[in-house]
Amino acid sequence: MFSFIQEHDFNQAELYTKLQQDAQHRAPGNTGAIVTFTGLVRDFNMAGDIDGITLEHYPEMTKKALDLLVEKAVTRFSLTSAAAVHRVGRIYNNEQIVWVGCAGAHRQEAFDGACFLMDMLKQSVPLWKKEFKGNTSKWVEAKRSDDAAALKWMTKP
Template identity: 45%
Template sequence: MIRVQTEDFSLQKEYDRLRQLSSVGAVVTFTGLVRDINQGEQVSSLTLEHYPGMTEKALSEIVSQARQRWDIQQCTLIHRVGELKLSDQIVFVGIACMHRQEAFAACEFIMDYLKTQAPFWKKESNSQGESYWVDARESDTTALDKWSGK
């Protein structure tokens, strides 16, 4: 299941759904939150924009690539858009697999691809009321390289 939404999500409900829909040995989840500091700068809010249709297609492709690598029984990917405050949940990735190693790897793979390949645009605001677009980080690209064998 893939969802792009403005509404918050319940970690417990998403975890329970993964358990109910599969008979597996492992459920791994990741939840990303809005940080108060990014690259040494204070952050007061984060606005995420996307292009409907294109974003969901890109997310589906990322999940499809993960399914080609690992035996994923269930996958939930939720990404929020709109204005978010400090500590708000941004992203949820939940993976259900027979074994923990593949569940961990699939979850990490999806997050690494989300950070570099998903069409989201992030604008941070600081306590002085200034806003700025967030550029991609070299560390995110480096994390992605391990999946392609570079």
């Protein structure tokens, strides 16, 4: 299990290898599936085009929350390993912003774990987002759809 909060971009292949090695170390021969997801910064919002986003955070609080979320995914879905990486700072359109990976004995656990991580990340990891266009920026409020996505995991056993 691992998680990182970082300003610099990440390499998906390296993260996949790290996850695979961790799963093999934690549960030798028991991993039959690895699911990963990479999120990119979109170049638009409800009001139109943007140039990118800026994510602010409180480092200790954010890292602790992300670590806890990864641990919850492993326990809840009986995963052999899980990981998450989230960037902070200024991130431009089409750049990578988030990566999650889940390894499990079967594909369903790995898929469910990855969906859980992404849905819950927006609700349980303290990150504050501004969208910018040119020299102007605007804070982004939480979306109802994100709340609904997280709520479904809170009501499932």
